[in-house]
Amino acid sequence: DKKKLIDTLELQKTLTKEEFIELLTGFTDEDAEYIRQKAVKNALQYFDNKIYTRGLIEFTNYCKNDCYYCGIRKSNTKVTRYRLTKEDILQCCKQGYELGFRTFVLQGGEDLRYSDDELADIISTIKAGYPDCAITLSIGEKSYESYLAYFKAGADRYLLRHETANQEHYGKLHPDSLSLENRKQCLRNLKDIGYQVGTGFMVGSPYQTAEYLAEDLLFIKELSPAMIGIGPYLPHHDTPFADMEKGSMELTLYLISILRLMVPNALIPATTALGTIHPLGREKGVLSGANVVMPNLSPVTVRKKYELYDNKICTGDEAAECKVCLQNRMKKVGYEIISARGDFVPIEG
Numbered sequence: 001d002k003k004k005l006i007d008t009l010e011l012q013k014t015l016t017k018e019e020f021i022e023l024l025t026g027f028t029d030e031d032a033e034y035i036r037q038k039a040v041k042n043a044l045q046y047f048d049n050k051i052y053t054r055g056l057i058e059f060t061n062y063c064k065n066d067c068y069y070c071g072i073r074k075s076n077t078k079v080t081r082y083r084l085t086k087e088d089i090l091q092c093c094k095q096g097y098e099l100g101f102r103t104f105v106l107q108g109g110e111d112l113r114y115s116d117d118e119l120a121d122i123i124s125t126i127k128a129g130y131p132d133c134a135i136t137l138s139i140g141e142k143s144y145e146s147y148l149a150y151f152k153a154g155a156d157r158y159l160l161r162h163e164t165a166n167q168e169h170y171g172k173l174h175p176d177s178l179s180l181e182n183r184k185q186c187l188r189n190l191k192d193i194g195y196q197v198g199t200g201f202m203v204g205s206p207y208q209t210a211e212y213l214a215e216d217l218l219f220i221k222e223l224s225p226a227m228i229g230i231g232p233y234l235p236h237h238d239t240p241f242a243d244m245e246k247g248s249m250e251l252t253l254y255l256i257s258i259l260r261l262m263v264p265n266a267l268i269p270a271t272t273a274l275g276t277i278h279p280l281g282r283e284k285g286v287l288s289g290a291n292v293v294m295p296n297l298s299p300v301t302v303r304k305k306y307e308l309y310d311n312k313i314c315t316g317d318e319a320a321e322c323k324v325c326l327q328n329r330m331k332k333v334g335y336e337i338i339s340a341r342g343d344f345v346p347i348e349g
C-alpha cells in the first residue's frame, strides 16, 4: 500500500531502497494526489505561499564535455557558440536587480576560456555592486582550489546535479572522461568549503530505472543538499540520444513531492524543463511542492543558443516579460513570487 509508505516517508523523511522502488513503481493518480497534498502542506509550513526567484544568466554555451543527452555538448558542431563578457554579465545583473532579483545564477558549459581569476573577478564585481544579492554558480566540475577561489570571491551557492547516482547508468549517459566518483567528490568539496549546494537529476533519462531513482533519492538523503533540481529529460535533435523517449511529467511531479517530504526545507525549483514538457508544468511543480522559479536573465540575442533540449521555453522573451509572466502564473495558483535572497535555512535541532 503506497499510502502507508508515503505516511512513513513523511514521518521518517526516508525509506529503504526497496521501499523507494515500491513507491516509484505503478503508482496511481490517487497515490500521486495523496503525496502531492502532503508535499504542499510541508512546503506551506516552511515557506508559506511564497516562491523564491533566481535570475538565470546562461553566460557561455562552450563546453569541453560531451554528455550524450545535452544539446550544447562539444561534439554538436551545429551550435552557434557564444560567451558573455564581464560587461554583458553585469548588464544582466543590473537589469535583474531592477526587476527585483536578489539571486543571480551564473550557469554555463564547462568553458576553459574563463580563467579562475577572471571568474573570481566577475563574482567579486557583482558582489561589490549588489552586496545584498546571492550568487549561485553552475559551471560544472572544477578543482577544490577553483571552488575555494570562487567562494572567497563571494559566490554563495553552487548547483551541480549528480545526474544519476548509479555508476553503470552514469557511464551510459557520459563519455569515459567523466566519472560519478569525481562528480560526488565535487559535491563533497563544495559542501566542505561552505557553499549552499544543489544537486539533482533528470527524470526519465535514457536507461533510468526505478532502482536507479531509488539510488538517486538515497544519495540525496545522504548528501542533504540545500537545493534539489529535477526536471524531465527532453531530447535534443543533434545528440546521440535524439531518438530517446522523453521523461514523464507525472513522474517528475511525483518525485518533487517525494523530495519535499524527504527534505522539507529544501529549495526545490519548478524547472524550465518542466515548463517545456507542459504549458502549466511550473505551476504543477509548485502545486507538487516546489518553491523556487528561475526566470531567464540572459540577453535575448543568445537565448536560443543555450538549447539543452528541443523547444526550450522563454527563448524569445525579455527578462522583464519572463518575470511578469511567472508572477501572473504563480498568482493564478495562489502563490506569490518574492524578492528575498531565499537562502537555505537549516532545521533547528
Ligand code: SAM
Pocket (backbone or CB within 6 Å): 069, 070, 071, 107, 108, 109, 110, 138, 139, 140, 141, 159, 160, 161, 163, 201, 202, 231, 232, 233, 234, 235, 236, 273, 308, 309
Ligand atoms: N555544465 C554545468 C553542469 O554540468 O553542471 C551546468 C550546465 S548543464 C547544461 C545544466 C543541467 O542541464 C544538467 O545538469 C542537466 O541535468 C540538464 N540537461 C542537459 N541536457 C538536458 C536534456 N536534454 N534534458 C533535460 N535536462 C538537460
